[in-house]
Amino acid sequence: MNRKGILVVVSGFSGVGKGTLMRSLTERYGYYALSISATTRAPREGEEDGREYFFKTKEEFEQLIEEDRLIEYACYCGNYYGTPRDYVEDQMEQGRDVILEIELQGALKIKEKYPEALLVFVMPPDAQTLASRLRGRGTETEEVIRARLARAVEESAGVEKYDYMIINDDLEESVEEVHRLIDSQHNKISRNLDFVEQIRDEIKTFAKGE
C-alpha cells in the first residue's frame, strides 16, 4: 500500500485546545511531522524560535514569499504567518504524515494546491466549554473573551469545506480519534491506484496460468 505522507491541516476555534491536541498526538505517535510556521509577530513569553514559530523579520519573510518558499501565507492582525514549503514536501516524500496547525483561510488555500490534503476542524463539545476554557486562562477580561468568541465565529465562515471535524471533549479520546482518522486516509482508493493496477496485472497473469 502507498504510504506517501498525507498533508493534514488542523484548525479550530481559539481556545478549543488544538495546540495541546496536536502536541499530544505527535508525542504519542513519533512518525507524525509537525510543521512549524514562520511569522513576523514578536515571540510571546516562553516561546522559542523553531519550536512555536520560526520568528522572522518582515524583510526575511518577504524574501521567503519572493522565492516561493511558502506553500501559503497570510497577513493577520498586521503580522505575516506562513508555512515553509521544504519541510512539508520533504517529510511527505519520506512517507511521514505532516501536520499543519493553521487558520481557516490558509487551510482553504492549501486545499486548492493540494487537493488530497486532509482538512480537520477541532470543535468544542459546546459553547459553554469553549468560553470556560478561554476564561480559565485567566489572562483576559470578560470583554476580550467575548470579542474573541465573536471573532472565532466570523473566522469559521467556510468550515463546511473542511473534510472532517473532531469534537475535543476528552483529550485522550480526541488524540486517538485524530490518529485513526489520518490513518484511515491511507486506504483511500485515490491514494492507491498503483496498487490497484498492480494487483489486477498479477491476477491476470495467474488467470493465464503463467
Add this chain to the structure above:
Amino acid sequence: MNRKGILVVVSGFSGVGKGTLMRSLTERYGYYALSISATTRAPREGEEDGREYFFKTKEEFEQLIEEDRLIEYACYCGNYYGTPRDYVEDQMEQGRDVILEIELQGALKIKEKYPEALLVFVMPPDAQTLASRLRGRGTETEEVIRARLARAVEESAGVEKYDYMIINDDLEESVEEVHRLIDSQHNKISRNLDFVEQIRDEIKTFAKGE
C-alpha cells in the same frame, strides 16, 4: 454529533474473504446492520432463506422491482440480485450503519442514489493469496479457478470510483480497520452541518454576553 446511519457498500474479488470479514465485523460490533439481498438463484447446500439471501421466484422479484422496493438490482448469470429498500432505510433512520455486500455495478448505482454512501473494496494482499484461497476451497478445477480470476479482473473495472480499500491479509486486523474506517466517516463535516450551525449560534450567544 449526528449519528444518522451510514450506508456501507462492500465489494471485492471473488475469494478475497469479504463474506467472512463482514460476518466477523457484525458479530463483534452488534450495532451494524447487515443487509440481506434478494435473489432468484436457487439456494446452495446449507444456505437458508433470510440468512444468506431472501430467495424469491422470478415473479416475486419482478413485483419488488415494479413496486420500487429495491434500491438497486441487477441480472447476473441469468439470475436477479437486489437490495430491499425498507430494511436499509429503516436501519439508517435508527442510526445504525448498514452494510451491503454487493458487486461493483450495483455499488456504483447505489453511489449515484446515495452520494454519502461509503464504498469499500476488499483487496487480497497479492494475487498468489487470492489464487490459493480459491484453490483451498477444493471444489473447483484449476481451469474454473483461472476463469474466475479472469472474470474477477473484468468485474473490477470502475473500482477507482470506490472510496476506500481494505487489504484483507489478517482477518482480525481487517475487521478493526473496517470498523475504524466506518466510524471515522461519522466525523465528516458534510454529515454534521447541523452541529456546526448549532455551535456557531451558541458561541454567538455567549459572545453577546447573554
